[in-house]
Amino acid sequence: MRAPSEFPKSSRVGDLTPALRVLLAGNALSETQAIDVFTELATGSSHEGEIGALLALLAARVPSVDELVGAARVMRSNVERVPTKFSPSQLLDTAGTGGAPKSFNVSTLAAIIAASNGAKVAKHGNRSRTGRGSAETLERAGVNINASRAVQARCLEECGICFCFAIHHHPAAKHAIGVRKALGFPTIFNLLGPLTNPAGAARQVMGVYAPQFMRPVAEALLRLDATRALVLHSEDGLDEISILKPTHVVEVRGGKLHEWAIDPRALGLAQADPQALAPSSLDEAAALFEAVLRGEERGPRRDLVLVNASAAMLAADLVQTLEEGIQVAAQSVDFGDAWKTFEALREISASR
Numbered sequence: 436m437r438a439p440s441e442f443p444k445s446s447r448v449g450d451l452t453p454a455l456r457v458l459l460a461g462n463a464l465s466e467t468q469a470i471d472v473f474t475e476l477a478t479g480s481s482h483e484g485e486i487g488a489l490l491a492l493l494a495a496r497v498p499s500v501d502e503l504v505g506a507a508r509v510m511r512s513n514v515e516r517v518p519t520k521f522s523p524s525q526l527l528d529t530a531g532t533g534g535a536p537k538s539f540n541v542s543t544l545a546a547i548i549a550a551s552n553g554a555k556v557a558k559h560g561n562r563s564r565t566g567r568g569s570a571e572t573l574e575r576a577g578v579n580i581n582a583s584r585a586v587q588a589r590c591l592e593e594c595g596i597c598f599c600f601a602i603h604h605h606p607a608a609k610h611a612i613g614v615r616k617a618l619g620f621p622t623i624f625n626l627l628g629p630l631t632n633p634a635g636a637a638r639q640v641m642g643v644y645a646p647q648f649m650r651p652v653a654e655a656l657l658r659l660d661a662t663r664a665l666v667l668h669s670e671d672g673l674d675e676i677s678i679l680k681p682t683h684v685v686e687v688r689g690g691k692l693h694e695w696a697i698d699p700r701a702l703g704l705a706q707a708d709p710q711a712l713a714p715s716s717l718d719e720a721a722a723l724f725e726a727v728l729r730g731e732e733r734g735p736r737r738d739l740v741l742v743n744a745s746a747a748m749l750a751a752d753l754v755q756t757l758e759e760g761i762q763v764a765a766q767s768v769d770f771g772d773a774w775k776t777f778e779a780l781r782e783i784s785a786s787r
């Protein structure tokens with residue numbers, strides 16, 4: 436599509452117009468075109484109007500696998516990496532996309548429990564629109580979420596888990612922050628964040644905010660050389676495993692995609708609406724966070740955490756089944772291993 440003569444525009448650094456013309460014509464970007472446009476965006480020279488148009492056009496449909504892969508490659512090439520000695524195939528992340536109804540910090544608790552059982556977890560996270568996300572809750576519970584990358588590496592090596600605060604790791608994405616907030620709806624960046632772990636984690640449990648994203652995200656992970664990944668969405672709308680409704684999974688394993696479902700009733704989990712279990716304040720969220728790890732919480736919120744921790748251990752190849760993982764997770768909480776891992780994270784993250 437050529438611009439009419441009354442809208443002349445000279446090319447410049449950061450110009451997103453070529454990609455916008457492709458999208459306005461109803462076409463998807465190729466991987467090369469996605470690399471080009473996100474490379475331009477990363478320069479910080481793109482106009483906010485162009486960024487908004489790009490994100491809105493991409494959000495109007497499900498992004499193609501090429502678009503996800505190309506954009507993720509740019510994000511990965513610009514990430515401020517955690518200088519870890521572990522290979523990507525050894526590392527696990529439990530970051531989801533956000534944008535779904537919230538229960539509480541299930542993925543972060545699952546990450547800590549998985550770490551207490553031997554997983555090496557580079558937990559990627561950010562602040563939440565609820566004010567009770569992983570970053571806020573960890574900070575309120577005493578973790579230094581602004582630890583340097585060197586300290587993050589120490590946390591990973593000494594207690595098996597670090598927290599990678601997204602805002603410190605993705606210079607390529609910072610130029611779109613204002614536009615994303617102004618738009619007020621999920622964009623491709625919600626999908627890209629979990630695809631660009633700062634430590635290079637190749638194992639993942641990634642919840643997505645809508646079911647139509649499961650297959651393309653899983654295909655993108657496959658092309659991005661994931662070792663093992665579970666991409667999931669529950670029938671009650673969560674970007675994590677639900678204890679009320681079945682959760683659908685597209686798994687990357689052995690270089691192929693496998694589709695299956697998780698029935699909470701078959702696992703003997705307490706039946707409760709996860710959204711009804713959500714805390715109403717940051718203080719309550721932090722108190723619940725610690726109560727689960729200490730083994731003081733014994734109801735459905737514990738079950739919600741245990742099954743998601745089990746999925747994390749499955750992705751890390753630490754257990755063979757979800758049933759086994761739930762038992763292992765429960766033991767690590769009840770025997771105090773999960774709490775010790777969290778205490779170590781809190782202590783090491785505060786070091787210099």
